[in-house]
Amino acid sequence: MHAPLNPKHVSICFTLYLLSLFQSRYLIHLSFYLVMASDIQHRPVYGSTTVPRSTNINNPVASFLRQLQSKAPNHSGQLFGLLAFFISGGILLLLTGITVTAFVLGFIAFLPIIIISSPIWIPLFLLVSGFLSLAGMVFGTAALISWTYRYFKGMHPVGSDQVDYARSRIFDTAAHVKDYAGGYIHGKQKDAAPGA
Helix, strand or coil, X not given: CCCCCCHHHHHHHHHHHHHHHCCCHHHHHHHHHHHHHHXXXXXXXXXXXXXXXXXXXXXXXXXXXXXXXXXXXXXXXXXXXXXXXXHHHHHHHHHHHHHHHHXXXXXXXXXXXXXXXXXXXXXXXHHHHHHHHHHHHHHHHHHHHHHHHHHHCCCCCCCHHHHHHHHHHHHHHHHHHHXXXXXXXXXXXXXXXXXX
């Protein structure tokens, strides 16, 4: 029989998983030690009715965690979730900083090569972008012609129902405008020549 899932353990396991991705063994051991030190204070032995006492009262981590638990005993899961969030966020922020720094340093290092070879890059960029634009327009035109051909042959391509609905709405609106305009013009003609 397994114990119910504790939200604190889920958040810590998620943090340990993120830390294992970056192979930070020191932080993994520290987080695992924090979990074990906090969990030993209030976890009863399975099947017993007594709660075991901590064997090391002078442990600074256990003392710190006891103080945190005494100040907010009902929010320990949220506390460790916040701890997991800050550890994960800090690691991701550090990796983002390293990535941006590497990009800037690489750009500075390769800037002379980019400037010297710019007579090659600019025409190459224009050539590639022109080719891609032309290919996109040709593909779009071919797709439009193919769709139109299938629509008028009655093959019901994708979207033909919406086109039929829009066409019927436009026809209905035109018929209503024609009827309204005919009645309006007929009424104006009667007003202009009341004896006629």
